[in-house]
Amino acid sequence: MKSAVCPGSFDPVTYGHLDIIERATSHFDQVIVAVLENRSKASLFTVEERISMIRENTKHFPNVVIDSWYGLLVEYCRANKVTTIVKGLRAVTDFDYELQMAQINFQAAKVETMFMATSPTHSFLSSSIVKELAHFGGDVSTMVPPNVDEALRKRVAGTTNRSAGD
Numbered sequence: 737m738k739s740a741v742c743p744g745s746f747d748p749v750t751y752g753h754l755d756i757i758e759r760a761t762s763h764f765d766q767v768i769v770a771v772l773e774n775r776s777k778a779s780l781f782t783v784e785e786r787i788s789m790i791r792e793n794t795k796h797f798p799n800v801v802i803d804s805w806y807g808l809l810v811e812y813c814r815a816n817k818v819t820t821i822v823k824g825l826r827a828v829t830d831f832d833y834e835l836q837m838a839q840i841n842f843q844a845a846k847v848e849t850m851f852m853a854t855s856p857t858h859s860f861l862s863s864s865i866v867k868e869l870a871h872f873g874g875d876v877s878t879m880v881p882p883n884v885d886e887a888l889r890k891r892v893a894g895t896t897n898r899s900a901g902d
Contacts, residue, residue, distance in 0.1 A: 739766040740820040740850065743809050746771050746786050747779045748884045750866055752858035754793055756824035759852055761797050768818065769794065773806040780867055780891060793881045810845040821849045826859045 742757050746769070760767045771786050781789070783804045794800040805812040809821065821841060823834050831851070838849035854861075866876050870888040877885045 737765045738820075739768060739816070739818045740764040740822045741768045741770050741809070741813060741816070741818045742822045743770045743772055743805075743812075745774050745779065745863065746790055747781055747863050748866060748880060748888060749786065749790050749793065750858070750861045750863060750880050750884075751878075752824065752826070752854050752861040753790075754881070755855050755858055756822065756852050757794060757800065758797065760822045761799055763850075764799070764820070764822075766799050766801060767797070767822070768801045768803055768816065770809075770812060771802070771804040773804060775806075781887070785887070789881075789884050789887060792883050808844075810841050810847055813841075813847045814845055819847055821847060823849055823851055824854045825851050826854045826862070 740760055740763070742753075742760055744753065746753055757767060757769055769790055771783055771790065773783055779786075787802050787804060791802050794802070803816075813819070813821070821838070823838075825831050825834060834849070834851065838851075841847045841849060861879055866879050866888070868874075869879075870876050871892050876888060880888065
C-alpha cells in the first residue's frame with residue numbers, strides 16, 4: 737500500500753488544506769492527515785478539536801486517515817512506514833522553507849516530499865489569516881468549511897472589535 741502523510745497544524749483547517757488532501761487521495765492508496773502538536777505555536781483549537789473538524793470534512797474519502805503527532809515528522813514516517821510527505825505550496829516564500837525541510841527529511845530518513853501547487857482559488861489562504869480575520873469579526877465563510885466557520889465564531893465570540901480602552 738502506497739501511503740503519504742499530509743502534515744500540518746491545521747489550526748484551523750481551510751479550503752486550501754482540504755484541496756491538497758483531496759488531490760493527494762488520487763495519488764496514494766492512503767493519505768494520513770497528521771495534525772501537528774506544535775510547541776512553538778499557540779493554538780486556537782486543541783488537537784482533538786482540529787482532528788474532529790478535519791474528520792468531518794474528509795469523511796467522504798475512504799482512503800483518508802486522521803492522526804496526530806508530536807516530534808520530528810521523519811520519526812512519524814518511520815513509525816508508520818510512510819515514505820512520502822505531501823505539502824501544498826502557495827508562493828515562492830513557502831518553497832524556500834519547504835525545500836530545506838524536504839532535503840533534511842530525505843537526508844535523515846529517505847522520505848520523499850511531493851509538492852503540490854495550491855489551487856489559485858486558495859493561494860492566499862493561511863490559517864493565520866483566517867484566525868486574524870475571524871478575531872476581528874471578518875467573514876471567513878468562503879475560506880473554511882461551515883463547521884470550522886461556526887467553531888471559529890464560537891471561539892472568538894466576545895473578543896472581536898475591542899479597542900485598547902475597552
